[in-house]
Amino acid sequence: MKTADVTRVLSKNMLADGYSIIFDLERSHDTYFVDEITGREYLDFFTFFASNAVGYNHPKLKDPAFLEKLTLSAIHKPANSDIYTTLMAEFVQKFSQVVMPESMPHLFLVSGGALAVENALKTAFDWKVQKNLARMGKLADSKTEFIHGLGSKVIHFKEA
Template sequence: MTVLARTGQPLAPDRVHEVLARSILVDGFDFVLDLRRSAGSYLVDARDGRRYLDMFTFVASSALGMNHPALADDDVFRAELAEAALNKPSNSEVYSVPMARFVETFNRVLGDPALPHLFFIEGGALAVENALKVAFDWKSRHNQARGVDPALGTRVLHLRGRSTAAAATRCR
């Protein structure tokens, strides 16, 4: 059995792109994110300490910014998050206290009594897949209620072009 151990050798931030380029396509930003010193809406380059206003937000997935104090300074939260991330259980089949607490909090803060059921998706591709399934199901039921063949609700509009937005703007 092979055991991976830390080498104890730190990696200098100015070598990050070089090391990554040996194994992956490195065509992102010329920037090395400092995960500790970046805060709020500012990202810090680990190579030189320069701060940048974050207008990227990791493709709009970082709504709270970096190291939000309500999360970063809460030792109990961080420990629970590390434990869940370390083990990454499949929450749809295996249940845990942190998951139950999350669902309880989600319902309390964002819940809607008219929509009592939750369905969580992790990742963009799975979210799109499930959104399409919901749309097909709704359209089929809508058609059936009007006496139309439910199979007509199973088609997807396909736009060609560099992006959906670009294609949509060409379809006047």
């Protein structure tokens, strides 16, 4: 497809009121994204709403072995918070060795969106309960009486 046609094609079937830049997936690099129309580079402070913290086209992200694992995981997109995979265990092991400080030994990994917000809220509620348990006594069981499953209710508006 020609770059000049992107916005017109998208506008036929969806609201295409985004930026007038066409993101160049191949030429964007480091912390710069490239406009495919003009070839101009922009220092990226946007980072796709902070979802791209690594930058663009990092050489290690183009490694064939890494891409093979990424593709395998992306095809199936397992719910790794409940169903475990060898790839997840490898990631957690490496992440804990390289990134995690000893003072923060635990991870809570969720893909994103409504479920991530729901799980972040459950984590915050659980923390608050543990912090105040002695003062307040037992509260609702977060797995049966709290907001568990609220994310799916967003999809079914009449239940929300």
